[in-house]
Amino acid sequence: MSRTDQADHATLVEEVRVVRRAGLLRLRELRLPALQALAEARAGEAARGRHPVEAMLREAVSALGGGSLQSAAEYTFGLTPGTRDWAPADRRSRAAQEYGVSVERFRKHHEVVIFGEVVDGLLGAAQEPAGLPLPVPAARPGDPRPGVRRRAARPDVPPSxxxxxxxxxxxxxxxxxxxxxxxxxxxxxxxxxxxxxxxxxxxxxxxxxxxxxxxxxxxxxxxxxxxxxxxxxxxxxxxxxxxxxxxxxxxxxxxxxxxxxxxxxxxxxxxxxxxxxxxxxxxxxxxxxxxxxxxxxxxxxxxxxxxxxxxxxxxxxxxxxxxxxxxxxxxxxxxxxxxxxxxxxxxxxxxxxxxxxxxxxxxxxxxxxxxxxxxxxxxxxxxxxxxxx
Structure with a gap:
């Protein structure tokens, strides 16, 4: 990675951190030049009425391949249904539960890993032709479909x-x-x-x-x-x-x-x-x-x-x-x-x-x-x- 690439990566990580802290409801209030530039470069991608940065983040998180990494990332950014308006501390606490660690341990380690993985996905997508969705890792036999957690299929009245x-x-x-x-x-x-x-x-x-x-x-x-x-x-x-x-x-x-x-x-x-x-x-x-x-x-x-x-x-x-x-x-x-x-x-x-x-x-x-x-x-x-x- 060149120094320019490192600078771009570091800038994006910092802006992704700002998004986590502010939450999706405040996206339009934020100044995110690096993320906005990436979103504009992929203008061919349908955002389904969402803020282009949110649409891009959703694609990046869905490409993480499932498991604790993806589910924790979804809680981190408020992408899980019902968490969009959660306070940042509540989102972080719930994300930490996906790894079974303390909030402090999650903040210092797992959250940093999530930011890095998401930014890697964003930068990788920037190399793809505009309008193409982010690549999603192939599922192994027996795995849930990438981007879909098993518990989403839980019945309305699950067994106790x-x-x-x-x-x-x-x-x-x-x-x-x-x-x-x-x-x-x-x-x-x-x-x-x-x-x-x-x-x-x-x-x-x-x-x-x-x-x-x-x-x-x-x-x-x-x-x-x-x-x-x-x-x-x-x-x-x-x-x-x-x-x-x-x-x-x-x-x-x-x-x-x-x-x-x-x-x-x-x-x-x-x-x-x-x-x-x-x-x-x-x-x-x-x-x-x-x-x-x-x-x-x-x-x-x-x-x-x-x-x-x-x-x-x-x-x-x-x-x-x-x-x-x-x-x-x-x-x-x-x-x-x-x-x-x-x-x-x-x-x-x-x-x-x-x-x-x-x-x-x-x-x-x-x-x-x-x-x-x-x-x-x-x-x-x-x-x-x-x-x-």
């Missing part, structure tokens, strides 16, 4: 359970992935609930995992009034018995309580994993991946201790993506951290049946892709909730 075949200790194991609210779990012996290091539960009306489990465990009157709040009361006693009143426990500590009304759904234990460290002077929390791994390891230690106390013995456990809510961890980071412990513990004792719980199908696709390397078509039958390894 998936059974994943995951390789652990040289053997394929079944992991049940639930895509619904955690309080809907049934016939799973133990459920893990993330909590702050003070073991103070959020109000039951909130939407966090801990809040929904607290609400589901409460005993209510016919009119919906709370008659008993057993999980909250047990945690208060647990912290008092250990001299933790007003003091924080070590991150990774796990408290075991009963399940209150959740017992009617076949849930026998709640394990409260202290992974969220309150940030002084704010309403925010910090979650470190190492604390997630340590907490999940402790979860299995508690389960091994509790197992002989129950008849029939405990055999299944459900885990959400710990720390991926207000804790700020990217879903992929959370999965890596908790799976390190799950893999080690289930290799040691393969009797445990593992369930993972997420709220939406985007995160479910991420979990499936990270654990199996692909996203399967919807199953024709639902797995049994208590299906074992």
């Amino acid at each position: 359970h998936r059974t994943l075949r995951v390789r652990v200790a040289g053997r394929h194991r079944a992991v049940v992935l639930h895509v619904h609210c955690v309080s809907l779990l049934r016939d799973v012996d133990a459920v893990v609930s993330p909590v702050n290091t003070h073991f103070v539960l959020p109000a039951a009306y909130k939407s966090s995992v801990a809040a929904m489990l607290r609400q589901a465990a409460a005993r209510l009157s016919p009119s919906g009034d709370v008659l008993a709040d057993p999980v909250h009361d047990e945690l208060v006693r647990w912290t008092a018995d250990r001299g933790l009143d007003g003091r924080a426990a070590r991150p990774g500590t796990v408290a075991v309580t009963g399940t209150g009304a959740l017992a009617g759904q076949g849930v026998r234990l709640l394990l409260h994993a202290a992974v969220a460290v309150p940030r002084r002077g704010t309403n925010d929390y910090d979650v470190h991946p190492d604390d997630v791994t340590r907490a999940v390891t402790q979860v299995f230690a508690c389960l091994a201790e509790e197992r002989p106390r129950h008849q029939p013995p405990l055999r299944s456990v459900a885990l959400p993506l710990l720390g991926a809510g207000r804790g700020g961890l990217a879903p992929g980071e959370s999965l890596r951290a908790l799976w390190a412990a799950v893999e080690a513990e289930t290799a040691r004792d393969p009797r445990w049946a593992v369930h993972l719980v997420v709220r939406d199908h985007d995160n479910a696709d991420l979990v499936e892709r990270m654990l199996t390397g692909h996203v399967s078509p919807p199953p024709t039958a639902l797995p049994r909730p208590g299906a074992s390894w």
Whole structure:
């Protein structure tokens, strides 16, 4: 690449960066001389009523060949349907999920790669005769069509359970992935609930995992009034018995309580994993991946201790993506951290049946892709909730 070419490439990368930051809705307000010149050079290409720079970017992104690179690029620029008016921070956060990395890691590495790949495509297209579409890489057998993501074909009411075949200790194991609210779990012996290091539960009306489990465990009157709040009361006693009143426990500590009304759904234990460290002077929390791994390891230690106390013995456990809510961890980071412990513990004792719980199908696709390397078509039958390894 000559110095002139390098300068052109650098200029285009900077202008593409400006487009990402401003968003498609503000394209007409931006001064983009290099991109505009490329768009004018390809004036023979139909823009379908769109701004010529947007049309050119869409062609460049569609030529990336599918996969995480293309889907992350689509979110980055707001090309995914429904994201056109998203704030730049929201687009970046969602794009980072495609790679399962933190927003900061995505900004420093993957986003830079995306800009470079898009600009390479734009410059390559400039060498083609005007009016020709950008080349699209040939699909390999079994791949989705380039430019079309598998999840675009998802049915209007997708299944809320998936059974994943995951390789652990040289053997394929079944992991049940639930895509619904955690309080809907049934016939799973133990459920893990993330909590702050003070073991103070959020109000039951909130939407966090801990809040929904607290609400589901409460005993209510016919009119919906709370008659008993057993999980909250047990945690208060647990912290008092250990001299933790007003003091924080070590991150990774796990408290075991009963399940209150959740017992009617076949849930026998709640394990409260202290992974969220309150940030002084704010309403925010910090979650470190190492604390997630340590907490999940402790979860299995508690389960091994509790197992002989129950008849029939405990055999299944459900885990959400710990720390991926207000804790700020990217879903992929959370999965890596908790799976390190799950893999080690289930290799040691393969009797445990593992369930993972997420709220939406985007995160479910991420979990499936990270654990199996692909996203399967919807199953024709639902797995049994208590299906074992």
